[in-house]
């Protein structure tokens with residue numbers, strides 16, 4: 001059955017969607033059956049994977065709001081070889097609608113548990129907040145992967161995020177663990193990035209992946225083509241880095 | 254009385270906080286009285302301005318949840334010359350608590366209207382979402398400034414944002430206008446950024462500022478010192494660009 005990884009960071013623009021998609025494809029290259037769940041109303045993940053979001057008539061929203069809904073027919077295959085349970089803007093309403101539901105934090109867990117037998121890995125892309133959608137992902141997951149830019153403003157939220165994880169572990173998901181903190185968009189030429197990375201490794205020993213994802217314009221271009229970096233430019237450093245990350249994450253199964 | 258500008262984009266990491274702070278300081282250099290309101294529970298703006306967020310006992314949260322609260326004592330002066338109504342993590346609870354309040358979209362407008370007589374400009378930094386906090390900012394504002402990275406994933410959300418603005422104009426704030434779309438973190442060496450910028454100007458004629466904010470590591474360093482780019486490195490291209498933007502925004506008063 002699947003290992004479920006929530007890709008989380010309330011700080012915006014740190015590479016959550018890019019990591020979910022490229023790590024997912026890299027795991028598929030290792031021969032695994034992969035499902036990506038888009039839990040962000042922006043639907044960046046769904047669009048990056050080439051799914052025509054504007055034409056969708058159903059999405060993860062239906063699976064969340066009606067427990068009788070079978071999630072399987074909502075899942076799309078993609079040219080990159082991973083399956084995607086897509087999002088649409090309807091999902092933005094879910095935050096408010098979930099507020100008054102009983103066991104509102106555990107709605108996604110029921111959906112994910114129905115899908116675990118069919119996959120080796122399930123990755124969940126979260127929105128830039130610690131609201132109900134992200135809490136649902138943390139309650140449904142076995143582990144958390146935290147993408148992080150090596151920039152001052154991005155590091156500020158880390159302590160808050162780790163405190164939230166401890167709360168979720170205590171009340172909703174006792175076995176939730178941290179897979180690791182993944183440095184993203186790393187520009188090794190700047191002192192700022194190198195200083196922040198060194199500080200991260202010092203402050204969070206053993207929790208920062210050895211793999212570092214470098215900054216590259218090719219990564220920005222690939223989602224416009226509906227492709228992962230592995231398909232867009234397979235020999236690129238970043239493609240290799242995501243393969244290396246996939247090998248580490250896969251060992252955690 | 255003040256011109257109120259909401260700095261909005263649900264896409265994360267596009268430069269909302271950086272623009273609110275640096276534009277605010279640039280407007281202050283033009284001799285204006287400036288208030289910045291931090292409406293993001295991450296409190297990036299408050300931290301960037303050097304406010305000790307962890308020690309705060311009161312913030313914009315108190316002003317939102319209790320209309321009897323006088324917002325003035327909650328405002329901090331800063332070394333950069335602008336006033337800040339700071340945020341703390343308590344603000345994260347506001348999204349849920351506002352849901353069941355009457356006229357929940359207009360709570361911030363009451364706070365802002367009390368402060369308008371004391372300032373020439375009020376800028377509001379929004380979180381990366383289109384939830385109740387952002388809707389409150391749109392209802393309280395005279396105009397919207399939209400920071401945008403010239404990257405594929407960042408441009409996807411623009412249509413949705415403009416559709417949301419139209420809804421807010423129809424139901425909550427008839428006079429709300431768009432000050433403009435501000436290209437941020439622009440790396441002129443890449444074809445990708447230049448193509449996206451050209452596309453933006455073609456698709457949104459007259460709505461994209463002439464000023465473009467370039468990518469620079471100095472901008473990433475400055476908040477770590479609690480300084481704006483104008484104080485951190487006043488001759489830098491980005492400092493001049495924010496002064497140019499301030500002159501344009503100030504003409505709109």
Ligand SMILES: Nc1ncnc2c1ncn2[C@@H]1O[C@H](COP(=O)(O)OP(=O)(O)OP(=O)(O)O)[C@@H](O)[C@H]1O
Pocket residue numbers: 011012013014015016017018019040044126127128184185186213214215216217219220221223238263264265266381404405406407
């Ligand atoms: N290694 C990289 N090098 C260069 N650009 C990158 C890299 N990884 C991601 N990006 C770009 O940075 C931007 C932010 O990445 P992404 O959208 O994946 O972040 P996010 O955390 O999912 O954002 P949000 O908080 O809005 O959901 C995107 O334009 C993406 O293409």
Ligand SMILES: Nc1ncnc2c1ncn2[C@@H]1O[C@H](COP(=O)(O)OP(=O)(O)OP(=O)(O)O)[C@@H](O)[C@H]1O
Pocket residue numbers: 010011012013128151152153154264265266267268269270271272293297379380381437438439466467468469470472473474476491
């Ligand atoms: N012109 C620039 N050049 C280089 N880096 C920049 C520039 N403007 C902003 N940044 C950096 O990019 C990151 C994102 O900027 P910022 O936090 O202001 O975006 P935001 O839209 O407010 O993010 P969020 O969605 O999390 O609120 C920060 O680390 C910031 O220091």
Ligand SMILES: [Mg+2]
Pocket residue numbers: 016017018040044125126127
């Ligand atoms: Mg994302």
Ligand SMILES: [Mg+2]
Pocket residue numbers: 269270271293297378379380
């Ligand atoms: Mg911000």
